[in-house]
Amino acid sequence: MNDLSPSRQPVPPHPANAARIGIGGPVGSGKTALIEALLPVFQRRGISVAVVTNDLVTAEDAERLRRSGIIDPARVLAVEAGACPHTVIREDPTLNILAADELDARFPGLELVIIESGGDNLASTFSLDLVDWWIFVIDVAGGGDIPRKRGPGVLQCDLLVVNKVDLAPHVGVDLDAMLEEARAVRGGSPLLATACRAGINIEAVADAICAAVLIRR
């Protein structure tokens, strides 16, 4: 059964709200890998985190995080997107709002809820009804011309993450040119280059999140 079935534990009617951030981006760009890399950083910093995944057809990402050992499995909720990954983060984010509300209620003192969008295309953007701030993850292996295509996700996100920089030499991408172009199309809005598997620049992403939504830290 669905793990979002209403809980039977009593929950306070007016939970204090944790900050909510979104992580969107194309299929396989490294959204879950980024979350896996961020969780230990937040743990070291003493920040209480929970995750909502929007897997497309299975609870694959939610299960992967639950089994990872880097987060209490109860802090990971999966929301089914009814084959509409765009809708569930933008036009009708109600189920994600509900999931974040549920996490707020279940974990007093929760500070940050990370909502991972299902893998989608460059047009996906988060509703500000759902999140306070959001990241869009693209990757080098998806092609050096991705920034030039000026997808709404690439342009509108609060932080653009260009992941898998370790792969640039193997996929014929000129990384400096790609980052330069990304900076240009974003008019100078924040951008970070990462290699999530190797742990490169993850601290910088965590710093950006903390500065944006956890300013007290």
Next chain:
Amino acid sequence: MDASALLLALRFGDTAFPSGGFAFSQGLEGLGAVSGARPDTDAIAGFLTEQVRHRWGSAERVTLVQCHRGDGDLDAIAALDHDLDLSSFSEPLRLGARRNGAALLATHLRLGTPGAAAYRARVADGAAPGTLAAVQGLLWRASGLDEASAALLAGYQLVTGGLTAATRLGLIGALGAQQAMPALLATVAAVCAEPVASDAEPVGFSPFSDIAAARQARLPLRLFSN
């Protein structure tokens, strides 16, 4: 129906009104697993007709109408809400109804609809299940939608939700869905023409839907919440 009631029903019935409904197939996603074949338009229409007549019409609709008549009396509405929840045999459909209701409440809470905050607190405390039908009755009454329109709207959403789910599952096209629509809406109208007695009990019996929903819950790949 006067202009304001029509506009209100259009507003709440539009997918632009966020209520999370698009993520539920009410068992339709499990239909193929039950029948052993890819469901065609007739199979989908038959499935939805059974739900409209034998589950929604005789159970959810009864609760919705009675909760609407409850006119904001939260104790009465919670009792009706419990009755419907207890009468729902299928676990995926029962839990789906609660989650659907919670989603609709979450939206109305943020819109400031009278009664939404107080009822959500009851649901959060475990004092009410918050089934979709009960929540619709409460919130649509509080929003000024009349009883008849409220029932028709809920029936319309059941049909259109099922057909859009079928479309997203690739079982029918959007035009095929519209071709199936008139007969299904006629069924909704016929069911809604049956009066709801003040002491009526919700009595749904739709074993085929229940089995489909049970199969859906066990599918290795699922697009929908139920």
